[in-house]
Amino acid sequence: MSDRIFGIFGIFLAIGFAVSALYIEESFLSDAVGPKAFPIIVAVVLGLSSAVIALRPDAGPQWPALGRLVEIGAVVVVLILYAELLPVAGFVLATAFAATYLAWRLGSSVIESVLTGIGTSVGIYVIFHLVLGLSLARGPWGF
Numbered sequence: 001m002s003d004r005i006f007g008i009f010g011i012f013l014a015i016g017f018a019v020s021a022l023y024i025e026e027s028f029l030s031d032a033v034g035p036k037a038f039p040i041i042v043a044v045v046l047g048l049s050s051a052v053i054a055l056r057p058d059a060g061p062q063w064p065a066l067g068r069l070v071e072i073g074a075v076v077v078v079l080i081l082y083a084e085l086l087p088v089a090g091f092v093l094a095t096a097f098a099a100t101y102l103a104w105r106l107g108s109s110v111i112e113s114v115l116t117g118i119g120t121s122v123g124i125y126v127i128f129h130l131v132l133g134l135s136l137a138r139g140p141w142g143f
Helices: 004-024 038-054 066-089 092-107 110-131
Strands: none
Touching: 004 038, 066 092, 092 110
16 A cells, blocks of 8 residues: 555656646757756656556565664755755765765765765766866855
């Protein structure tokens, strides 16, 4: 039953995502594909995978223990804080902290997690901002 509820929720989420994507305004200077293509592709994949989950549920799903549910909730809180603090702290700092926490929760030691967080943050910054020239949230240090 829980799989069906989750699948139906995913289908509604995909429909909402697709409808929201249709409201994206296109510039007269956009490429041939346009800005709506990627969000619609994501909505289609989400809708199809959710339909499979709803139509073919697991016969005996095993829910995680309470401790695991708390960890999942903590990760959700970290991702929400990441999205909220990104404009304030900047991409490099916010991503470093979020990636460090996630690496730690995935089983890395504290030192490995810090190195992974910093490496991920700086690596993405170099590729997307310095190489590709994309705009990322500026932090208190201007990068």
